[in-house]
Amino acid sequence: MDLSQVLEIASSTDPGMVRSHNEDAVASDAACGIAVLADGMGGYNAGEVASGMATTVITTELARMLGTVRPYDIDPQTDRPMAERMLREQIMNANASIYQASQSQPQYAGMGTTLVTCLFYDNRVMVAHLGDSRLYRLRGEEFEQLTRDHSLLQEQIDSGLLTAEQAKTAQHKNLVTRALGIDLGIEPEIREYSCKAGDIYLLCSDGLCDMVSDEDIGMALQALGANLNLAAQQLVQMANDNGGRDNVSVILVRVLREYPAARGVMAKFLAWLK
Amino acid sequence: MAKLILSMDGLVLKEIPLVKERTTIGRKPHNDIQIDNLAVSGEHAVIVTIMNDSFLEDLGSTNGTMVNGNTVKKHFLQGNDIIELGKYKLKYIAEAGQPVGASAADFEKTMVLRPSTMKSAAEQARAMTSLPSADGTQPRSKAEIAEAARAASAQQVASTATSAGTASKPEPAAAPAPPQAPKPAQPLGAIQILSGGNAGKELELTKPLTTLGKPGMQVAVLTRRPQGYFITHVEGAQHPTVNGQSIGSAPHSLKDHDVIEIAGVKMEFFVKS
Numbered sequence: 001m002d003l004s005q006v007l008e009i010a011s012s013t014d015p016g017m018v019r020s021h022n023e024d025a026v027a028s029d030a031a032c033g034i035a036v037l038a039d040g041m042g043g044y045n046a047g048e049v050a051s052g053m054a055t056t057v058i059t060t061e062l063a064r065m066l067g068t069v070r071p072y073d074i075d076p077q078t079d080r081p082m083a084e085r086m087l088r089e090q091i092m093n094a095n096a097s098i099y100q101a102s103q104s105q106p107q108y109a110g111m112g113t114t115l116v117t118c119l120f121y122d123n124r125v126m127v128a129h130l131g132d133s134r135l136y137r138l139r140g141e142e143f144e145q146l147t148r149d150h151s152l153l154q155e156q157i158d159s160g161l162l163t164a165e166q167a168k169t170a171q172h173k174n175l176v177t178r179a180l181g182i183d184l185g186i187e188p189e190i191r192e193y194s195c196k197a198g199d200i201y202l203l204c205s206d207g208l209c210d211m212v213s214d215e216d217i218g219m220a221l222q223a224l225g226a227n228l229n230l231a232a233q234q235l236v237q238m239a240n241d242n243g244g245r246d247n248v249s250v251i252l253v254r255v256l257r258e259y260p261a262a263r264g265v266m267a268k269f270l271a272w273l274k
Numbered sequence: 275m276a277k278l279i280l281s282m283d284g285l286v287l288k289e290i291p292l293v294k295e296r297t298t299i300g301r302k303p304h305n306d307i308q309i310d311n312l313a314v315s316g317e318h319a320v321i322v323t324i325m326n327d328s329f330l331e332d333l334g335s336t337n338g339t340m341v342n343g344n345t346v347k348k349h350f351l352q353g354n355d356i357i358e359l360g361k362y363k364l365k366y367i368a369e370a371g372q373p374v375g376a377s378a379a380d381f382e383k384t385m386v387l388r389p390s391t392m393k394s395a396a397e398q399a400r401a402m403t404s405l406p407s408a409d410g411t412q413p414r415s416k417a418e419i420a421e422a423a424r425a426a427s428a429q430q431v432a433s434t435a436t437s438a439g440t441a442s443k444p445e446p447a448a449a450p451a452p453p454q455a456p457k458p459a460q461p462l463g464a465i466q467i468l469s470g471g472n473a474g475k476e477l478e479l480t481k482p483l484t485t486l487g488k489p490g491m492q493v494a495v496l497t498r499r500p501q502g503y504f505i506t507h508v509e510g511a512q513h514p515t516v517n518g519q520s521i522g523s524a525p526h527s528l529k530d531h532d533v534i535e536i537a538g539v540k541m542e543f544f545v546k547s
Contacts, residue, residue, distance in 0.1 A: 041385060156324075161329065162350060169352065170350075171326040171327060172326065172327065174385055176385070216482055219481070219483065220482070223484075223485040223495055223508075224483070224495060226493060226508055226509040227508045227509050230495075230506060230508055234495075234497065234506075237497075237499070238482060241500055
């Protein structure tokens with residue numbers, strides 16, 4: 001099913017005000033309903049290599065798989081939609097490629113990347129993430145964070161050691177507990193959400209949410225939602241105006257209308273008529 | 275390195291660097307900071323230091339622990355906090371410079387804690403929280419969680435640093451600064467409506483962005499930035515004009531007394547105070 005008439009996608013990525021190069025990578029494919037954002041880490045250009053590999057492998061391989069697999073079919077092994085398995089498999093693929101590169105080439109030793117990936121299908125979105133790159137959703141007036149960081153800070157908040165307020169001033173924001181390419185065994189967190197027409201999804205790297213408060217991000221999306229490209233640029237600009245200490249990347253996805261999957265013969269015929 | 279300055283009645287008695295992950299405070303001699311005063315309990319409080327963050331925890335003392343005038347059970351210490359135990363005061367001084375070999379960039383760079391060891395620490399922590407606290411010493415187990423987490427993180431940072439080789443090398447360009455630098459004071463702008471039904475009304479531009487116009491027809495946004503105010507076209511076939519000139523789709527810097535026209539309404543931008 002071609003979603004290019006259903007999803008509007010805008011993205012922006014910037015090295016920020018301090019860093020000399022950009023280790024973030026973004027990729028999207030509106031027709032297939034894919035958005036991928038990665039924040040790489042590792043010396044020299046290894047961070048870019050890791051995040052670039054993750055976004056490229058996942059986008060192209062998912063798009064290829066969508067040609068043969070229907071994401072809304074139920075996987076008999078897990079009783080979950082195939083979309084979940086597709087995401088997990090492609091994340092594992094990307095992980096293996098990054099890990100192998102880091103093992104075989106000394107200049108890439110220790111590289112890795114965080115990841116947040118969305119696959120839109122059948123009025124739903126399947127979200128997979130690792131590390132501290134986030135997904136937010138604006139629905140009507142309500143702006144909320146859908147993913148929970150895999151970071152030391154989040155674990156401290158969960159265990160009651162820190163409150164969310166205190167966490168804003170903590171110094172070890174940068175320690176993630178899960179990442180792609182560090183180990184062969186990884187556990188992406190995968191969740192499914194239902195979509196409504198008008199929803200705006202924001203995928204972002206920590207360079208945005210560390211510099212700009214959730215409140216300001218929500219306000220910018222509400223004010224500029226009508227012009228997604230401008231909103232994406234505005235978010236990056238706000239992070240840079242606040243200091244831009246890290247690379248800043250955003251992908252915005254707006255759901256223009258409902259997109260139920262065409263299941264039966266009749267539904268397919270109707271979909272073809274549209 | 276963070277430190278504490280012990281004083282009584284304004285007289286500085288001692289300076290204690292927070293080198294250990296657990297620094298205990300109490301009357302008994304085995305404490306790291308011994309305060310021999312009857313108002314201080316034998317084991318009064320503990321400061322748990324996790325990387326650059328320090329947490330103060332009262333260990334169920336008789337007379338309690340105050341921070342900046344408030345009684346606390348557990349507190350995340352911020353620079354210049356004053357801890358009070360009876361007549362004694364401990365001032366917490368946060369780390370001024372970064373330790374040798376680690377710059378601010380090190381703490382900004384995303385690094386990974388390997389999941390395997392992290393999980394064991396998390397499980398350990400969970401096991402501790404689930405332990406029934408027979409004697410009601412809940413805080414103690416929390417402190418141990420902190421300890422476990424700290425041990426795991428220290429180990430992990432060390433191992434990533436070594437295994438990654440040069441991976442986490444700081445970039446020289448990064449200058450130490452607080453992550454959320456306070457915004458410099460900037461002049462406040464406002465607009466006054468000149469035409470239409472709301473003529474004469476004034477709107478202060480305090481928010482980072484303010485939208486103007488009619489949704490679906492023509493909308494522009496005024497953004498407040500460190501460099502000043504900017505106007506940008508958001509939606510609609512017509513673009514806003516400034517002093518009679520269309521601004522196109524790029525952001526346009528606003529100067530004092532510029533006249534803006536959006537969706538047929540004229541307004542004047544001016545700088546207050």
